[in-house]
Amino acid sequence: MNRSHVALAALLALLLVLPALLDRYLLSVMILILYFAFVGQAWNVMMGFCGQLSLGHALFVGLGAYTAAALYQHYGIVPWLGMLAAIAVCVAAASFMGWLAFRFGIGGTYFALLTIAFAEFTRIGFEHFGWVGGSGGFFIKVTQQDHVDLFNLRGHPALFYYFALALAVLGFAVSAWLLRGRLGFYFRAIRDNEEAARAAGVDVLRYKLYAVQISGALTALAGVFFAFYYNNLFPEQIFHISRSIEIILAPIIGGIGTLFGPVLGAAVLTALSEGINQLLTMSGYEVPGVKQILYGVALGLAIMFMPGGIWPVIARRLGFQRRDAGGGDDAG
Amino acid sequence: MPVDAIANIVLSGLLTGLVYGLMALGLSVIYGVVRIVNFAHGELMAVAMYAAVFAFALAGIDPLWLLVPMALAFFAVGYALQRVLINPFIRRPEHAQFILLLALALVIVNALLVAFGPDARAVQVDYALDSYEIGPLLVDKVRVICAAVALLACAVLFAIFRYTSFGKAIRACADNLLGAQVVGLNVKHLYALTFGLGVACVGVAGCLLSLLVDVTPGLGPAYTLLAFVIVIIGGLGSMVGALAGGVLIGVSESVAGLLFTPSAKSMLSFALLILVLAFRPQGLFKAR
Numbered sequence: 001m002n003r004s005h006v007a008l009a010a011l012l013a014l015l016l017v018l019p020a021l022l023d024r025y026l027l028s029v030m031i032l033i034l035y036f037a038f039v040g041q042a043w044n045v046m047m048g049f050c051g052q053l054s055l056g057h058a059l060f061v062g063l064g065a066y067t068a069a070a071l072y073q074h075y076g077i078v079p080w081l082g083m084l085a086a087i088a089v090c091v092a093a094a095s096f097m098g099w100l101a102f103r104f105g106i107g108g109t110y111f112a113l114l115t116i117a118f119a120e121f122t123r124i125g126f127e128h129f130g131w132v133g134g135s136g137g138f139f140i141k142v143t144q145q146d147h148v149d150l151f152n153l154r155g156h157p158a159l160f161y162y163f164a165l166a167l168a169v170l171g172f173a174v175s176a177w178l179l180r181g182r183l184g185f186y187f188r189a190i191r192d193n194e195e196a197a198r199a200a201g202v203d204v205l206r207y208k209l210y211a212v213q214i215s216g217a218l219t220a221l222a223g224v225f226f227a228f229y230y231n232n233l234f235p236e237q238i239f240h241i242s243r244s245i246e247i248i249l250a251p252i253i254g255g256i257g258t259l260f261g262p263v264l265g266a267a268v269l270t271a272l273s274e275g276i277n278q279l280l281t282m283s284g285y286e287v288p289g290v291k292q293i294l295y296g297v298a299l300g301l302a303i304m305f306m307p308g309g310i311w312p313v314i315a316r317r318l319g320f321q322r323r324d325a326g327g328g329d330d331a332g
Numbered sequence: 333m334p335v336d337a338i339a340n341i342v343l344s345g346l347l348t349g350l351v352y353g354l355m356a357l358g359l360s361v362i363y364g365v366v367r368i369v370n371f372a373h374g375e376l377m378a379v380a381m382y383a384a385v386f387a388f389a390l391a392g393i394d395p396l397w398l399l400v401p402m403a404l405a406f407f408a409v410g411y412a413l414q415r416v417l418i419n420p421f422i423r424r425p426e427h428a429q430f431i432l433l434l435a436l437a438l439v440i441v442n443a444l445l446v447a448f449g450p451d452a453r454a455v456q457v458d459y460a461l462d463s464y465e466i467g468p469l470l471v472d473k474v475r476v477i478c479a480a481v482a483l484l485a486c487a488v489l490f491a492i493f494r495y496t497s498f499g500k501a502i503r504a505c506a507d508n509l510l511g512a513q514v515v516g517l518n519v520k521h522l523y524a525l526t527f528g529l530g531v532a533c534v535g536v537a538g539c540l541l542s543l544l545v546d547v548t549p550g551l552g553p554a555y556t557l558l559a560f561v562i563v564i565i566g567g568l569g570s571m572v573g574a575l576a577g578g579v580l581i582g583v584s585e586s587v588a589g590l591l592f593t594p595s596a597k598s599m600l601s602f603a604l605l606i607l608v609l610a611f612r613p614q615g616l617f618k619a620r
Contacts, residue, residue, distance in 0.1 A: 053427045100610045108426045109369050109568070113560050114609050120557060121602040128596055135595075241553060245434060252431060289445035289549075296438030303431045307424070 003319070015165055019158045027157050033270045034164035035225065040250035040262030041171035042218035047248070048257035049175075049184060050211035051191030052107070056115030058243035059122055060090045060216045064223025065233055069140055070132050072152075072228075079153040079228055086220040093118075094216030098209045107194070116241060123239030137234045140227065153228040160229045167221055168263070174218065175259050187211055191257075242292075249295065253302045255309025264311050272298065336468035341586045343471060347479035349582020351540045353575035354482040355555065356562035357489065358533030364569030365506040365526040368418060371433035374555030375440040376531055380406060380538025381547040382444060388455045388542075395455055395539045399481065402535040410531025414524040422523070437556065444549040452546035460543070478540040485536045486575055489529065493571075502526050506569075558598070561605045567615020576617050580604075 019027060039061065046052045067089045068082030077085075097118050101111050127135040148155035153163070178184035186207045189197035198204050227233055237243065254265025276294055280286050306313065359373050370376075380402055384395040417436070421429050462473040493499040502522050505512045513519055545551070562581050566573025581601050588600040608616060 047427065053430065055430070100606070104610075104613050106609060106613050109430075110564070110609065110613060112427075112430065113369075113564060114606070116557065117561070117602045117605045117609070121599060121606065124596055124599040124602070128593070241557070245438070248431075256427075287446050288450070289442035292442040293439050293446065296435045296442065299438065300432060300435035303428055303435065304420075307428060 012169070019161050024157065027161055029270060029274050031157065031161050031164050031229070033266050034161070034168040035222065035229075036247075036250045036266035036270060037263040038164065038167040038171040038225075039219060039222045039247045040254070040266055041168070041175050042215050042222060043247050044251045044256065044258075044262050045175065045178065045187075045218065046211050046215040048251060048261075049178060049191065050187040050208060051194075052208060052211060053112040054115040054212075054215070054244075055112045055241070055248070056117070056119030056244050057215075057219055057247045058239050058241070059093065059115070059119040060219035061223040061226060061243065061247070062119075062122065062126070062233075062235070062238040063089050063093055064220030065227035065238055066126065066132055066138065066223075067220075068224040069138060069227040069233060073138070073140055074131075078151055079224060080151075083221060083224050086224050087217045090216040090220035090223075091213050094212040095209060098212040102205050102208045116244070119239055119241065119244060123235050126235035126239065129235075132233075135235060137232055139233075140231045142231050160225070163225060163229075167225060170221075171218060172259070172263070174214070178214075179259060183207070183210065188257075249299060251309075253298065253306075253309060255311035258309065258311045258315075260315070261309050261311040264314070265309065268310065269295075269298075338590070340469055340471075341590055342583055343469060344475055345583040345586030346579055347471070347475040347582070348544060348586070349579035350479040350482040350575070351537055351544070351578070352558065352562060352582050353578025354485055354533055354540070355537035356559045356566070356574040356578050357486060357571060358530035358537070359559045360563045360566070360569055360571060360574040361489070361533070362527055362530035363563070364571075365502055366414070366418075366422075366523045368422075368429055368527075369433070369560075370527075370530065371430060371556060372437035372440055373534060373559050374557070375437045375444075375552035376406070376409075377534045377538040377541070377555050378444060378547065378549060378552035379440060380535045381542040381551065382448060382453075384539045384542035385453045385455055385547050388457075389453075394457055395542050396477065396481070398539050399485075399536055402539050403485075403532040406535030407528040407532040409528075411524045411528035413531070414527035415520070418527065419520055419523065437552065441549050441552040444552070448549065450548060450550070452548045454546045455542050457543065474543050478543060481540055482537065485533065486571075489533065490571065492529065498522070498525060554598075558601070561601050563615075564605055565608045565616055567617050570615060570617055573615050573617035577615075580616075 018030060022030065039057070042060075043054060043057050046054055064086035067086040068079050071077040071082040071085055072079055097114065101107075101114050106114065126132065132138045143149070143154045148159050150159065153159070178187065186197070186202050187210075189200065189202055190204055190207060190211075194204055223238075226238070250265035250269055251262040252265065253269060254263065255261025273291060273295070276291050280290060302309070355373070355377060359370055362368060362370050383402065384398055387393040387398055388395060413436075417432070418429075421432055457474070459473055464471045464473060464476065493503060501512070501517050502525065504515075504517060505519055505522050505526075509519070512522075558581065562577040563569075563574050564577075565580060566575070566577030581604070584600050584604060585597045588597040592599075
């Protein structure tokens with residue numbers, strides 16, 4: 001038990017009692033933070049640990065969301081089983097995309113563009129996919145909010161808060177486990193120097209595929225959450241490239257490759273975005289796009305002046321130990 | 333479907349494709365020399381399109397008269413962008429460069445949205461509906477002019493790289509950066525010139541496209557993606573490939589609009605991109 005463990009346990013305890021203290025609005029903000037922390041963590045497995053830049057992660061959110069939602073709505077299959085199907089679909093998509101790219105050693109720029117291409121291809125495909133409503137959208141039946149039905153994931157926002165918290169904890173735990181274990185060392189070896197990793201006997205193709213698959217599987221769960229929390233899915237929204245960018249903001253601003261970066265980034269960005277919303281509402285200047293401009297500026301400034309993200313800076317201040325020089329800070 | 337109708341559609345796709353090719357050429361030139369993927373490519377073009385639309389709406393200036401001033405202005409913008417914003421990122425990892433330009437793109441597209449709203453705007457020149465009749469073919473006059481100008485602009489760019497001394501210097505930077513530095517070339521300046529040339533292509537292409545399509549802020553990201561698709565199909569960094577890729581995508585888009593619903597047309601482009609990346613990742617027109 002060191003300082004960071006204590007801090008982490010205290011944070012978790014606070015998060016567990018939080019719904020009792022917050023009103024509906026703040027609860028919805030917390031849900032957003034946990035959601036972005038989780039998808040950020042999922043993306044970070046691929047980019048932060050293994051060095052494979054995905055700019056199309058909305059693909060996995062959308063596929064996961066549509067799979068679980070369609071199974072529930074068409075066949076009444078409960079979301080807990082739908083989740084498994086969503087994971088299967090996303091792992092299949094991740095494997096196909098990864099295999100296609102890594103087989104020929106497509107990396108860097110080309111790989112990032114390939115991920116965009118897959119997401120866009122799928123977006124347009126779903127817009128013409130009548131079984132799930134096409135571009136008209138797909139809707140999950142809404143029920144009484146005060147009746148909590150854990151089995152079907154229907155009910156009060158607090159239910160979704162705990163669902164999101166569980167996901168965030170899962171993402172954190174998977175990342176922590178990856179950073180400690182052999183798999184994570186292989187990932188980081190590939191990230192830092194692919195040729196050296198290959199020379200040292202790491203099966204580069206296989207471990208890159210694992211990274212994409214793990215990331216895709218986690219993101220599938222985020223999609224299931226998205227579907228059942230918002231109850232409506234539009235291809236134009238869920239697969240759109242701006243969604244993919246939203247996903248990567250938190251880990252980049254928080255600190256790529258770190259364990260706590262995505263969480264911190266999600267908290268900072270969501271608070272910033274909600275604060276901007278409030279300010280704009282109060283000033284009566286609600287023009288679409290203003291928020292995104294500020295996002296763009298924040299992103300640009302972050303990458304210019306804090307290339308490692310916020311977390312490494314704070315972690316050093318707080319005196320949490322650094323585990324490895326590659327930026328993999330450890331908070332737990 | 334009668335043959336001449338199909339021929340018409342293919343021809344119109346080919347002509348539009350040449351304009352796409354000019355846009356993609358800018359991206360390809362920048363990547364080929366500076367090794368930076370300009371994620372704000374389409375967004376910069378949307379700026380040019382808005383400039384053309386407003387010059388027409390406010391002062392009645394035909395976008396074709398704007399070609400040279402726009403090319404010069406965008407050259408300056410590109411030069412400044414590279415010097416101020418991008419040069420410090422030359423040695424940074426790829427994802428950092430991506431994110432910087434992504435941030436720039438986000439700011440541009442949303443600034444357009446805030447300034448001009450989401451409504452589509454168009455340039456209505458008085459020759460917009462004229463067409464030429466060549467045998468059984470019926471070709472839009474505007475499209476022919478745009479394609480001809482795009483070809484001319486490409487030729488000018490080729491000539492700059494081939495025959496001017498700074499074009500030669502830029503090619504030296506692309507071929508052997510260390511060697512270029514050793515013989516005393518000012519690489520920062522040359523990189524900025526290249527970025528300027530690439531962005532000037534976008535300025536010209538934007539003027540031309542303002543005659544062919546209605547402008548919305550959302551065109552920015554859409555054209556960025558289109559430019560990526562084109563240069564990857566043609567081969568990133570290859571000039572001929574960009575032009576040929578543009579024509580290929582222009583034709584495939586118009587044929588797809590014929591075969592499927594028009595809204596699904598870019599699906600074919602992305603499918604082509606995935607196929608090319610899967611089987612010929614270096615692009616169709618580039619040696620491995």
